[in-house]
Amino acid sequence: MKVDGSCLCGAIAYEAVIDPDRCVICHCTNCQINSGTGFGWVVHVQDRNFTLKKGALKVYETKADSGRRRLLSFCGDCGTRIHAQTPEEPDSFFGLRAGTIRQRAQLRPRQQVWCGSAMPWVFDLGAIPGSERQS
Numbered sequence: 001m002k003v004d005g006s007c008l009c010g011a012i013a014y015e016a017v018i019d020p021d022r023c024v025i026c027h028c029t030n031c032q033i034n035s036g037t038g039f040g041w042v043v044h045v046q047d048r049n050f051t052l053k054k055g056a057l058k059v060y061e062t063k064a065d066s067g068r069r070r071l072l073s074f075c076g077d078c079g080t081r082i083h084a085q086t087p088e089e090p091d092s093f094f095g096l097r098a099g100t101i102r103q104r105a106q107l108r109p110r111q112q113v114w115c116g117s118a119m120p121w122v123f124d125l126g127a128i129p130g131s132e133r134q135s
């Protein structure tokens with residue numbers, strides 16, 4: 001599936017080909033801290049088919065909960081996370097941050113990983129009172 005997206009400030013724009021069947025919610029602690037929220041929502045980039053159309057990504061190297069080296073790419077101006085990859089393992093999961101994809105409403109997570117470190121409330125979101133806009 002061909003998609004395109006951008007960061008919050010618009011300095012970064014990209015196109016990519018993703019596998020919508022490999023759309024994952026990640027509850028690892030790195031995703032919680034790096035996203036500043038409860039979990040990561042990522043989709044696999046097919047055959048490393050990611051093209052930067054605008055701007056330059058900043059890269060932060062970290063160790064994943066799995067112990068593997070991960071390169072986290074983001075916009076240096078607004079901080080939006082764009083993707084994460086393990087460069088020396090070409091077949092490893094190349095995670096494009098689904099929230100930055102313009103077609104994100106079509107992407108439904110198919111799997112959840114690292115559930116052992118999930119926030120205790122996260123599997124119960126539907127039970128929390130909600131409003132259409134800010135309350």
Ligand SMILES: [Zn+2]
Pocket residue numbers: 007008009010011012075076077078079080
């Ligand atoms: Zn930006």
Ligand SMILES: [Zn+2]
Pocket residue numbers: 026027028029030031032040114
């Ligand atoms: Zn994660």
